[in-house]
Amino acid sequence: ILNVEQSPQSLHVQEGDSTNFTCSFPSSNFYALHWYRWETAKSPEALFVMTLNGDEKKKGRISATLNTKEGYSYLYIKGSQPEDSATYLCARGYGSSNTGKLIFGQGTTLQVKP
Amino acid sequence: DTAVSQTPKYLVTQMGNDKSIKCEQNLGHDTMYWYKQDSKKFLKIMFSYNNKELIINETVPNRFSPKSPDKAHLNLHINSLELGDSAVYFCASKDRDRQETQYFGPGTRLLVL
Numbered sequence: 001i002l003n004v005e006q007s008p009q010s011l012h013v014q015e016g017d018s019t020n021f022t023c024s025f026p027s028s029n030f031y032a033l034h035w036y037r038w039e040t041a042k043s044p045e046a047l048f049v050m051t052l053n054g055d056e057k058k059k060g061r062i063s064a065t066l067n068t069k070e071g072y073s074y075l076y077i078k079g080s081q082p083e084d085s086a087t088y089l090c091a092r093g094y095g096s097s098n099t100g101k102l103i104f105g106q107g108t109t110l111q112v113k114p
Numbered sequence: 115d116t117a118v119s120q121t122p123k124y125l126v127t128q129m130g131n132d133k134s135i136k137c138e139q140n141l142g143h144d145t146m147y148w149y150k151q152d153s154k155k156f157l158k159i160m161f162s163y164n165n166k167e168l169i170i171n172e173t174v175p176n177r178f179s180p181k182s183p184d185k186a187h188l189n190l191h192i193n194s195l196e197l198g199d200s201a202v203y204f205c206a207s208k209d210r211d212r213q214e215t216q217y218f219g220p221g222t223r224l225l226v227l
Contacts, residue, residue, distance in 0.1 A: 044204075
């Protein structure tokens with residue numbers, strides 16, 4: 001079953017709090033895990049693509065880790081700001097070399113209160 | 115310069131009509147996609163084209179027909195629209211390597227009355 005699950009579904013934090021969310025996915029035939037940030041009324045915007053077990057990526061206050069053997073990835077936001085409010089999507093790549101498609105999780109919606 | 119653009123942004127139409135949504139990317143990518151954001155907010159893949167050739171066709175009613183006149187364009191034509199087709203449709207593109215990031219368009223909000 002091609003299932004990508006994210007938790008929690010939504011999260012409310014205060015400005016300055018650090019937070020993290022989880023993406024779980026089937027680990028067989030893995031080749032890539034993507035994280036996207038999706039603001040209301042905009043299009044999803046890529047944050048990270050991770051391919052190797054143990055990968056860690058960082059962009060400013062946002063970082064992500066990957067465990068392909070157990071099938072999970074964590075996204076961390078340090079010192080959340082109101083502008084971090086968005087839905088964070090993860091997506092696992094499936095398929096062979098040029099025909100890869102992404103299966104998305106349902107997202108974690110983060111609300112940061114000033 | 116918009117990387118992936120879609121027209122129209124909003125589309126309100128009657129049940130039974132036929133409509134098209136257009137997508138263009140100026141990134142020089144080989145692969146383009148159509149996604150549907152369903153009622154539970156999931157983004158689900160519908161179709162993918164690689165250099166004008168259909169490579170992914172998920173379980174989508176055959177009322178939906180993608181057309182790729184060249185590798186920079188992927189249009190979506192929908193025949194005999196039904197109420198359940200109301201959704202937001204996103205176009206995306208990526209370079210040919212399967213690990214590459216997908217770049218999304220702004221979405222087309224379709225409402226079928």
